Amino acid sequence: MRIRLKGGRVLDPAHGENAVARDVEFVDGRIVAATREKADAEHELGGAVVMAGGIDLHSHIAGGKMNLARLLMQEDRRAHPEPALPGFSGAACGCGGGRAVPTAHATGCRYAELGYTTVFEPAMLGSNARSAHLEMADIPNLDTGAYLVLGNDDFILRLIKAGAPQEEINAYVGWMLKATQAFAIKIVNPGGINAFKFNARKLDLDEANPHYEVTPRTVLTTLIRAVTELGVPHPIHLHGCNLGVPGNDETTLATIAAAEGRRLHLTHLQFHSYGTEGDRRFSSSAARIAAMVNANPNISVDVGQVMFGQTVTASADYMSQYRNRGLASPKKSIGMDIELDAGCGVVPFEYRDRNFVNALQWAIGLELFLLVEDPWRIFLTTDHPNGGPFTTYPHLIRLLMDRDFRNAQLATLNKTAQAHTLLAQITREYSLEEIAILTRAAPARILGLKDKGHLAPGAVADIAVHEENADREAMFSRAKLVFKNGRLIVRDGEVIDLAPGTTHVVRTDFDTAIESKLDTWFDRAVGLKAKHFRLSDGELRGGRGPTVLNCVGGAS
């Protein structure tokens, strides 16, 4: 099937195309060089903007903690019932709804309407991997993948404490990536979730775990080395120590230094950019941190922008979430120590524009967006749903692209917070091209997805078409057309079809000698056989299996 998009303006920053008037053609799900052959379908775009489908590299869309969040957020679910799906032929699809924690189906549909076609779940626990993959299989219209949470698991902390050689750590990481069908390694509060199980209430970068005497710095550098040597394309995806604690700016700066020039991704940086200046002992350190990010080309970040309104925070960082649970709104929360593996904490939260801290969090996020200079090293996220639901992205894009709009919003916020941010003085406005970098070209590059995030021949035909509109929020709220793998799934902002997605995983070489150790560990400590912990390919995507990226290791 050959489809041609005519008369669009192509925005493909990966190939330096900035609003180039050209046709885009694809055959059976792959982009091809434009031809004069008769197409099976042609769409006249009338100057609309054509981009690769959006890629979200950090959004909590699947796994046990999201179901716990759904349990806690029944009011949110009731307030956002199933939308009618005009054009979707068939009976009730039983697709669910919800805003802060939408159902699997609603996640796929709402993302598609915004022009996104690939989303990564950034905190999959190994012990919960099967469940996360079952859930991802029920997300239509999106390709997915998941980052495996490591660094709080007792197996690796034992290895590190025992002074195991790096090769053994690498073998374990390689085995775990394969066993859990993961795409990258995430570290959440390195060693801190584990330390909480031994009753530590905080753990700084150089503080020793009370049981293993291993520091977060060691966990971090050990795992950075592991993914580097295994050749995993995405660097360590780090949720650092001291999330949300005023004064964590120092930890964040020290963490960047700890990478010693090696690649490292700092996630939801906004939550880690807090100083202690002023009467309220809470201030923005965005400028200091952005300067350090600018000076260290090995560092990439996503923001985790706070958006006002009701949401729910769900994290593997039980240590931090336990600390924050007094702030829950409504007043209820869930915490869980999990399987010698990690943990989770789910705390409903409402960000209020009249609240000093919340308003300043909002400003800190925007300061980071505007002060980090290289659009290839910063990504557009709200840490869905932790800073706000992903459905607020169009509003966020307008805040970045439209200075008057941004300043008008700022003027309505808590007055003290306004006095504590330099946001009003920042003149930068993101260009459309920069938005395309943040939301598709750069994520594809940092994830190592060579056939995504661009529109050259050979790329997957995941394509979003948006009608030009000076109101950027309106422009990005409803895609004009979205193609998933060449199939038209959205027209005029409405989902008209459901396409099955795939799940991206990486595979590395590793020394299989680790397996007998793991068998013993699982038998004795975990109480579950390693072979039952492990997922087979057939368990993904309803038997269709994963899309595998084979890593080439050896670098160090």
Place this chain on the structure above:
Amino acid sequence: MNSETGAGAPLVVKDVVCGFCGLGCDDLEVEVAGREVRPRASVCPEAARLLRRLDTGAEAGPASDAVYGRARKLLEAARAPVFAGLGADVDGGRAILDLAARHGGVLDHAVSDGLFANYAAAQRTGWLATTLAEVRNHCDVLLVVGEDPSASFGRFFERALPTDPLFAASRQVIVLGGTLGAAARRQLGAAGVTEIAAEDLTAALSALTQMVAGPAPRGTSFGGAAADALEAAAAALKAAAYAVAVWNAAALEDADLIAERATRLVDALNITTRAGVFPLGGRDNIIGINQLLLWRLGYPLRTAIRGETSEHDSALYATEAALKDADLLVWVSAFRPEPPPAFGGPVIVIGHPDTQFATPPEVFIPVGTPGVDHAGTVFRMDAIVSLPLGALRVATLPSVAEAVRRLEPVR
């Protein structure tokens, strides 16, 4: 699966995964000879009973096309079906959910009373929980509220408190309002056991919780439990490095109150030390089906799909209440021969071939057992870990998913 065969000898299958009670044992050993399955080792009485298959030649065979046709007619005629039992693996659950989405109807599981007693407490305040591997290695004081867990979860103590933990310096079990049987004692080995008798479990647990949270209530006994015994228990819990509270809501009166008190007790402990609740339950993959509903519909069990929307009400859409307004019961029970509840209207049973009926249902579609006849996924009681069940023999009956997919309208 590891297997050994000798000349003409039955096949010995090791590391069999068990999906019956929700504890998730995955080291069972069974003997398979033709259609016969005989449990051999690492099997609790419940699993032994449910795994054993004899080739009597009298097993129910697969349902005919005519039977499926009758079921389709009943479904099409129904205006308010109830899909209950729901004893199925995740794939079976998916098929049932699709069917319910097509026809509308209420979704509930056979053993959801316990689950919702726990949720009643949890949805008010939330809870701080733990999972099996943490209990195994961290727990130094285990509080059992009510009956011996081994009664419903045969290998509970062997699995939860093995004798060689990584971290726990000692093991102590405090049983409030119950006694441990011989099997439990055997599994516990050297762990210390304290049993505190109580007549009114809720009152006794309330007092214990209050003693932990402070200030201690005044009195010499609470709910029939001696105050000094409760005080000693409170002291042990507070001194624990990692205390865990378990109860089986399905076996308790006032289970919601017990869950609420236990949750509060664990909250209070966590202020100074570490603790977690570990609610027991999870029979016949109720947790897996509940998880599936949460990610597909955004609601737990006891949810009704009507037209294009769904709504949840834990009272209105409980099986018994929902049946009052129903005109069709679709009963699914693949793990065990559990007959449907009494119902005046037509009944479709998608069930275990050995099911005995007081009144024969309008439609009976025998299905294979997950973990015996076909592979499938089930969740453990903690809702975090799920397990791959394997097939032990060649299936002659369809799985729930296969049977239910045949109920979709023929095109």
